[in-house]
Amino acid sequence: MNERDEALKLLLQRAAPGPADRELRRDLWPEMRRRLDRPPVHIPLVDLALAATLILCLLLFPETIPSVLYLL
């Protein structure tokens, strides 16, 4: 780094020094445990089939898209 880059570096360090306290103040494991225990999102097959049918219909009959959008 040349002198000008060093000056820019100093300016950056003074303008954006970041938080002074960088220590983790609490144990994050309980939160992690909750995250692990959360049941995975399950989408019922019926919903997936309905969505697929709707997409297929829209692809086959694109002229219906404005009507569908209007009804939403």
Added chain:
Amino acid sequence: MMGTVEAELEQFTRGDIQAFEALFREYQREVYGWIIRIVHDSGAAEDLTIETFWRIYRARTRFDPRRSFGPWARRIATNLALEHLSRRRTERSLDDGLPMRALATRAPDPAIWADVCAKVLAAFDELPAKLRVTATLAMIEERPYAEIADALGISTNGVKSRVFRAVRLLRKSLEKRGVCP
């Protein structure tokens, strides 16, 4: 013969929650400390630490227990911090302004310093996220290039190139704002 650490990592890759908990407790501070260097926000750093370990847990079967856990965790943490910075396109909060105000009160002309700092921060926030992360680690945190390269999954020359581009863009942006460091 397999060492204790390797055995623990082996158990972790098989989905053993106790082994994962041991790893989590051992590395949570290190991961948090790395993330906060990049995002400069303790709340976000905590969330990203959890998210990092969540991704680590999901990807456990791909981890080779003979490798070191720390650098792998750090790389995942860096990617997440990068995603976070890309999403958060800046409105700096009041708290973020504190160091600037502290600086302003120490400077000979606080108003001018505050203005310069605001311009520097604005220019810095305009950098693409990849350059911003590299510049943060290299220029503000002064981490070794090899460490940054490892965390970003690029070569040391790649880091140098990003720092060079970041400096060039920053300078251009600052000149537009009337600041010539």
